[in-house]
Amino acid sequence: EANVSRYHHEFLELEQIGQGEFGGVYKCRHRLDGCIYAIKKSLKPVAGSVNERIALNEVYAHAVLGKHPHVVRYYSAWAENDHMIIQNEYCNGGSLADLMEKSKSGKKIDEFTLKQVLLHVAKGLKYIHSLQLVHMDIKPANVFVSREQKVYLHSEESADDGFEEEHIEEEEEVTYKIGDLGHVTSIVNPQVEEGDCRYLPREILQEDFSHLQKADIFALGLTLYEAARGEPLPLNGEEWHAIRNGELQPLPGFSIEWQMLLKQMVQTDPTVRPTASQLVHHPTLCPPTVM
Numbered sequence: 001e002a003n004v005s006r007y008h009h010e011f012l013e014l015e016q017i018g019q020g021e022f023g024g025v026y027k028c029r030h031r032l033d034g035c036i037y038a039i040k041k042s043l044k045p046v047a048g049s050v051n052e053r054i055a056l057n058e059v060y061a062h063a064v065l066g067k068h069p070h071v072v073r074y075y076s077a078w079a080e081n082d083h084m085i086i087q088n089e090y091c092n093g094g095s096l097a098d099l100m101e102k103s104k105s106g107k108k109i110d111e112f113t114l115k116q117v118l119l120h121v122a123k124g125l126k127y128i129h130s131l132q133l134v135h136m137d138i139k140p141a142n143v144f145v146s147r148e149q150k151v152y153l154h155s156e157e158s159a160d161d162g163f164e165e166e167h168i169e170e171e172e173e174v175t176y177k178i179g180d181l182g183h184v185t186s187i188v189n190p191q192v193e194e195g196d197c198r199y200l201p202r203e204i205l206q207e208d209f210s211h212l213q214k215a216d217i218f219a220l221g222l223t224l225y226e227a228a229r230g231e232p233l234p235l236n237g238e239e240w241h242a243i244r245n246g247e248l249q250p251l252p253g254f255s256i257e258w259q260m261l262l263k264q265m266v267q268t269d270p271t272v273r274p275t276a277s278q279l280v281h282h283p284t285l286c287p288p289t290v291m
């Protein structure tokens with residue numbers, strides 16, 4: 001019946017972790033499996049509206065995209081009491097936007113961290129693009145962080161008496177994941193719902209959808225540029241166009257090769273921007289091989 005709520009029946013709501021015009025996002029514990037999930041509750045969109053297309057896009061995309069280490073995992077979606085509900089993997093480290101917020105007061109985000117973000121998100125995009133899909137809303141708030149405490153049993157032959165020496169090594173493993181698939185569309189017959197204009201390349205504004213994967217690369221480039229610079233990106237106007245003409249400010253404290261890579265990612269001509277696969281194998285991102 002209408003008033004039985006699967007949400008309250010299956011989940012214990014722990015705290016609200018997001019708020020938007022769409023509704024709210026909650027950190028919840030599943031009463032049966034005991035795991036924590038991120039659940040977004042939004043008002044059921046009007047049938048046939050743009051919002052309905054975005055809501056359906058999101059669920060279709062999650063269903064097709066299945067499981068990937070650098071794409072936030074989807075578990076279930078349902079409608080109840082005039083609400084659309086989607087249950088996703090909970091990423092316990094906040095978003096890149098949260099990291100940027102924190103770095104405003106303290107230390108800036110360093111080059112090594114941003115190279116990790118680039119490598120992980122490029123791997124996620126390579127997977128999405130390999131399925132002839134594009135994300136279309138890559139930005140700091142949609143890159144989520146998972147931190148996992150890994151424990152290793154480390155055993156070493158001790159030099160002198162030849163006995164095995166064992167010790168426990170703890171290591172925090174950070175994984176960056178692409179979330180919010182509400183703008184995902186197929187490159188075959190694209191129904192482009194523009195993402196955040198701060199990260200939008202000019203060709204999409206001009207409705208040129210011939211290189212949609214490169215719009216994701218552009219948005220990722222500006223995402224990293226903003227995280228490195230610590231200044232908010234323009235929504236429009238002179239500075240917005242200057243960036244689309246390839247004019248980026250220098251990034252003091254960052255290597256020249258990093259700044260050149262970002263510049264290449266936001267090139268005006270989409271065909272010049274690297275593909276996600278080229279980024280994954282880019283020499284400045286691959287961990288140094290022990291010689």
Ligand SMILES: Cn1cc(CCO)c2c3c(c(-c4ccccc4Cl)cc21)C(=O)NC3=O
Pocket residue numbers: 017018019025038039040072086087088089090091092093094095144145179180181
């Ligand atoms: C605002 N907000 C904060 C978080 C926690 C980050 O530590 C969060 C998550 C998600 C989402 C989300 C985004 C778009 C669609 C559905 C969901 Cl659940 C939103 C989130 C999501 O899918 N997984 C999250 O962890």
